[in-house]
């Protein structure tokens with residue numbers, strides 16, 4: 001067990017279209033508050049000498065530039081939806097820095113989908129300038145990458161299996177609306193839960209604001225940060241002021257440091 005400090009960063013806190021939406025003139029999409037500008041969902045973990053990225057969505061280039069991230073030891077893909085995978089090609093830049101392929105951990109189903117979607121990468125592996133991708137199967141039990149211990153969580157996003165993760169004192173769960181009984185014990189004694197909460201109204205594949213709050217109470221986590229947020233949620237400051245203590249909306253570039 002290494003005793004380094006855990007450093008977490010929300011690289012993107014927005015739902016699949018991001019906030020603002022193109023063409024939308026609602027109060028959230030026109031808000032000047034930087035916390036109402038949400039790139040697509042992504043999360044970054046750093047501990048000791050190891051850095052892990054969760055998901056590679058369409059805003060990945062902007063997210064890496066804005067947070068000055070140039071080294072990534074592994075990418076964990078939660079599921080195959082575009083808002084989590086459309087930026088895979090941007091990992092080329094990381095290849096140029098690191099001079100070796102980036103390991104991508106995902107399920108068999110996700111790998112199959114990515115091989116189809118990015119056929120130009122996998123059908124022409126010797127073509128100059130394509131990203132160097134090295135697939136690895138996501139383990140179903142605890143595993144270690146460098147200084148980071150990872151506990152994978154198997155969840156449901158309506159009818160689609162997705163991975164969530166526990167990293168020591170924090171768990172990150174995007175795009176899920178069902179946590180099977182088998183995973184509850186893995187969420188015991190958490191300090192912080194980062195959990196998807198799309199909006200206030202019900203949705204078939206995401207937790208709502210109230211469902212996220214209820215779940216965080218049920219597992220007795222001290223701090224909840226909600227992510228994967230739609231413009232339909234409302235303005236950050238207005239939602240935040242009505243939340244119970246310990247419950248928050250995440251925002252882009254929110255940093256959480258835990259020991």
Ligand SMILES: [Zn+2]
Nearest residue numbers: 016081083175
């Ligand atoms: Zn999503």
Ligand SMILES: [Zn+2]
Nearest residue numbers: 024026029231
């Ligand atoms: Zn809007």
Ligand SMILES: [Zn+2]
Nearest residue numbers: 079081157175
């Ligand atoms: Zn999704």
